[in-house]
Amino acid sequence: MTETAPEQRLNGHHAPQVSLLKFAPEPKPDTVPETPAAIEDKPRPRRRVRVDHLRRIVVEAREHGSYRAVVRHGAYMVGGTRILAKRAWDGRTTARYERMIRAAEAAGLMDEVKEWEARAQTFRAARHRRRMDMLRSLIYLPKAVGYATATGAGVLLALGVLLAWANQDASDVLTPIETVVDLVRWVALIGGIVWGPFWFAAPWIALAAVWAVGRHQHTAPQWALPVKDRDLGAAITPSIVVVAFRDLGIGPLRKAIDAMGDVGASMLSPIKIAGCGVEVDVHLPSGVSTEEIQNKRRKLAENLGRHEHEVFITIPEAARTVRLWIADSGALDEPIGPSPLVTDPDIRADYKTGRAPWGQSLRGDAVALSVYQRHLLITGLSNQGKTASLRTIALWLALDPSAQFWIGDLKGHGDWAMFEGIASVLIQGPTDEHACAVTEMVEAGVTEMERRLQDPPGTVHDPLVIIVDEAQVAFMNPLKGQDGRPYGGKKATSRYFMACRRIHNQGRAVSVTLWQGTQDPTDENLPKLVREGAHIRASLVVGTESQAKMALGDKAVDGGAAPHLLRQGLDKGTVVVAGDGIDIPAGEPSITVRTHFVDTDPAKEIADRARALRNGVATVHAVAAEKPVDHLADICAVLGEDSRVRTQEVLHRLATLNEAVYGEWTFTNLKAELEPYGAAPYKSDGVMVVARDRVQDAIVERLARMEDDSEDQGGDED
Ligand SMILES: Nc1ncnc2c1ncn2[C@@H]1O[C@H](COP(=O)(O)OP(=O)(O)OP(=O)(O)O)[C@@H](O)[C@H]1O
Numbered sequence: 001m002t003e004t005a006p007e008q009r010l011n012g013h014h015a016p017q018v019s020l021l022k023f024a025p026e027p028k029p030d031t032v033p034e035t036p037a038a039i040e041d042k043p044r045p046r047r048r049v050r051v052d053h054l055r056r057i058v059v060e061a062r063e064h065g066s067y068r069a070v071v072r073h074g075a076y077m078v079g080g081t082r083i084l085a086k087r088a089w090d091g092r093t094t095a096r097y098e099r100m101i102r103a104a105e106a107a108g109l110m111d112e113v114k115e116w117e118a119r120a121q122t123f124r125a126a127r128h129r130r131r132m133d134m135l136r137s138l139i140y141l142p143k144a145v146g147y148a149t150a151t152g153a154g155v156l157l158a159l160g161v162l163l164a165w166a167n168q169d170a171s172d173v174l175t176p177i178e179t180v181v182d183l184v185r186w187v188a189l190i191g192g193i194v195w196g197p198f199w200f201a202a203p204w205i206a207l208a209a210v211w212a213v214g215r216h217q218h219t220a221p222q223w224a225l226p227v228k229d230r231d232l233g234a235a236i237t238p239s240i241v242v243v244a245f246r247d248l249g250i251g252p253l254r255k256a257i258d259a260m261g262d263v264g265a266s267m268l269s270p271i272k273i274a275g276c277g278v279e280v281d282v283h284l285p286s287g288v289s290t291e292e293i294q295n296k297r298r299k300l301a302e303n304l305g306r307h308e309h310e311v312f313i314t315i316p317e318a319a320r321t322v323r324l325w326i327a328d329s330g331a332l333d334e335p336i337g338p339s340p341l342v343t344d345p346d347i348r349a350d351y352k353t354g355r356a357p358w359g360q361s362l363r364g365d366a367v368a369l370s371v372y373q374r375h376l377l378i379t380g381l382s383n384q385g386k387t388a389s390l391r392t393i394a395l396w397l398a399l400d401p402s403a404q405f406w407i408g409d410l411k412g413h414g415d416w417a418m419f420e421g422i423a424s425v426l427i428q429g430p431t432d433e434h435a436c437a438v439t440e441m442v443e444a445g446v447t448e449m450e451r452r453l454q455d456p457p458g459t460v461h462d463p464l465v466i467i468v469d470e471a472q473v474a475f476m477n478p479l480k481g482q483d484g485r486p487y488g489g490k491k492a493t494s495r496y497f498m499a500c501r502r503i504h505n506q507g508r509a510v511s512v513t514l515w516q517g518t519q520d521p522t523d524e525n526l527p528k529l530v531r532e533g534a535h536i537r538a539s540l541v542v543g544t545e546s547q548a549k550m551a552l553g554d555k556a557v558d559g560g561a562a563p564h565l566l567r568q569g570l571d572k573g574t575v576v577v578a579g580d581g582i583d584i585p586a587g588e589p590s591i592t593v594r595t596h597f598v599d600t601d602p603a604k605e606i607a608d609r610a611r612a613l614r615n616g617v618a619t620v621h622a623v624a625a626e627k628p629v630d631h632l633a634d635i636c637a638v639l640g641e642d643s644r645v646r647t648q649e650v651l652h653r654l655a656t657l658n659e660a661v662y663g664e665w666t667f668t669n670l671k672a673e674l675e676p677y678g679a680a681p682y683k684s685d686g687v688m689v690v691a692r693d694r695v696q697d698a699i700v701e702r703l704a705r706m707e708d709d710s711e712d713q714g715g716d717e718d
Pocket residue numbers: 380381382383384385386387388389411519572573574594595596597598
């Protein structure tokens with residue numbers, strides 16, 4: 001099969017296939033790879049096509065009013081009949097009692113079991129008595145009828161005698177009997193007239209009755225009901241939750257709930273109001289796992305009359321329990337109020353004790369974030385509010401004059417421009433050269449961190465926050481430095497990667513922290529070790545569950561954190577946060593925060609306030625990179641023209657060259673540096689020496705290794 005470009009297919013032309021890949025191998029006729037277009041073109045099985053077609057027709061038919069009316073009224077009849085039959089059956093049998101007994105048994109309520117058994121027994125005894133009475137009445141009926149007729153005739157006759165005596169007319173003796181006979185005749189006459197139409201109308205009356213019951217109970221499918229009767233986000237009641245679980249399509253769950261009957265609600269904790277929704281814990285019956293429920297989130301939401309994004313499922317501490325937070329219908333689409341940073345012009349920040357007002361939890365509680373000695377990572381798809389939510393935190397911290405900022409914005413669209421005069425370093429731009437400058441900024445952060453680490457214990461350092469927005473650009477930077485080391489990548493030689501790791505490892509204690517914002521995470525643009533180095537991990541909507549795991553960690557996502565289920569474009573600014581620095585409800589793996597949106601103009605105003613609190617900061621737009629020390633080159637340099645030099649002499653010359661670096665060096669350092677290249681000191685004439693030609697070979701070999709490494713960019717992280 002040949003692949004056809006979409007535009008060719010549209011035009012109906014089938015030009016010969018031309019590969020756009022320069023070195024693409026010629027596909028062998030029998031092993032042509034299946035491109036998406038080829039898969040699309042492949043004929044699907046006829047049966048499947050027919051089923052799809054049928055399904056489409058059925059769904060489209062629902063749009064027609066008359067079709068909906070037919071289904072609706074038909075369903076009212078069927079549903080009404082079912083309800084009346086069930087009521088009648090329940091009224092005449094012990095079915096209801098047995099159901100309650102089974103339910104109480106399933107819930108372990110033995111007292112209730114006894115009570116219902118006693119009631120069932122009473123019901124059976126009463127029914128038995130009624131039946132016996134009826135049988136007995138059949139035996140005595142002729143006699144009773146005879147007595148009644150004789151008594152009635154006697155009474156009428158006595159009345160007639162009294163009438164005749166009063167009227168002095170003997171013919172009046174039979175008048176009451178004749179009147180009763182006339183009455184019977186009239187009743188028979190009327191009955192005869194009504195009987196025919198009654199039999200004709202009876203089925204219609206019965207149908208109207210069942211229809212009325214069905215209509216009252218809304219027994220038609222949701223799509224067929226009139227809009228006003230549809231269950232669009234009705235209040236969540238225990239019975240709605242139980243039925244929603246029962247109808248999830250999980251066999252053991254359905255069986256268990258059916259067995260519980262009306263006390264299925266015993267699975268539920270009390271339903272509590274939680275912000276703009278309700279919260280309820282559901283204890284699952286044995287044989288049903290929490291994971292099965294999480295996998296059915298959409299169905300559960302629909303069963304509850306909600307959209308998928310309006311139902312959150314987390315796993316609390318209690319075993320075999322899921323916690324549902326169900327939003328009031330449409331509540332999540334309402335905007336939250338403005339940030340306190342905007343509304344309160346006197347707001348101040350404190351790096352150590354304060355918390356950045358960030359937004360609202362789904363429960364409607366204010367959420368604040370402590371950034372004290374914490375590295376931060378925020379990820380998400382493009383244009384979902386990553387920069388805005390990261391910038392809000394930075395704007396708050398800017399209100400603490402002791403906080404220093406070094407900012408690298410690798411989008412360079414001016415989103416961070418308001419930090420001019422607040423940040424000591426502000427690099428803005430999307431090119432590889434900007435990424436190099438940002439890398440050098442982070443490396444300078446490492447140097448600053450190392451300087452601070454040498455301060456006497458107990459020294460209090462001002463916070464230095466290094467922010468890199470669009471950090472994926474730095475990881476993917478293909479440029480190399482003069483020493484041949486790549487700026488990007490995730491190898492031991494990769495400069496940005498190694499600088500991040502070093503700050504992650506040691507920066508916290510001396511208040512040098514790294515905040516990164518990054519887009520659409522992959523292993524390439526956000527290496528594992530870097531994402532795991534952040535204390536606070538936040539994610540806006542991401543594309544897949546595996547990306548959610550990259551953003552927040554496996555544990556949080558396995559526990560129910562689901563940024564991949566947020567809605568792209570609609571849930572802008574909604575972040576799922578795991579880790580430290582934020583109050584996460586007990587037993588939950590993460591918290592979902594709807595962040596306040598601080599647009600660029602209000603952000604400028606907040607920045608003006610922050611600037612006013614500071615004594616003028618001169619912002620630089622690049623960092624003078626410190627020349628990295630190259631030990632091998634230094635050793636080679638100090639050997640000079642000598643072919644062999646004693647190790648003691650080498651150490652002495654090195655210390656003279658750079659006291660700060662080599663002053664403390666011993667034979668062990670020298671050996672450790674040279675050994676990996678096969679240039680380690682060796683014994684010559686009884687003394688340890690370093691050979692110049694071996695060190696030169698080592699430099700050549702190192703260069704070769706670096707070239708190999710850069711060709712092999714996809715290699716493992718160190
Ligand atoms: N908290 C929020 N509430 C509502 N809308 C928001 C919120 N945050 C951001 N937005 C909207 O999303 C848009 C994009 O925001 P932002 O630039 O922060 O996204 P981004 O993820 O950083 O984008 P990119 O990846 O392209 O840099 C904003 O212009 C704004 O309209």
